Amino acid sequence: MQTEQRQKIPILQHQVVVFSKNYLPLAHINIKRAIVLLVTGQAETLEFSSTQQWEVRSPSVVLQISDHIRLTSGNPERHWKVPPVNRREVFRRDNHACQYCGSTKRLTLDHVIPRSKGGTHTWDNVVTACEKCNSAKGDRSCMKPQWC
């Protein structure tokens, strides 16, 4: 008899974030689907500092699954609907730190190429920036981070 007490969510009920080959977050999927993508070589696990990992065993395979995976095959954007830019997910992607100075306070979203100059509100043009850097950058399309 197993007396092990488990308060955690069962592994197979976890959600995994899928990123495209170009590191765009695409969707949340069920971990079972993630396992299929990993086993069939269509995806690889990604490791961030916040990554959670689970070990899934079958009689012949031991899989390390993290809560972020990246598709390895091309053009997934065609098959997946890219979600609209979401403040919370951008902060999460950027580790809740200003991408110019590293500050973790008073965070805002900055358009790398300003919207006034044709910049788009898309994942590859939006970064986390603190209020100070955001206003210092203003309408310029580039700013040297402090560490440069």
Ligand SMILES: [Zn+2]
């Ligand atoms: Zn900053």
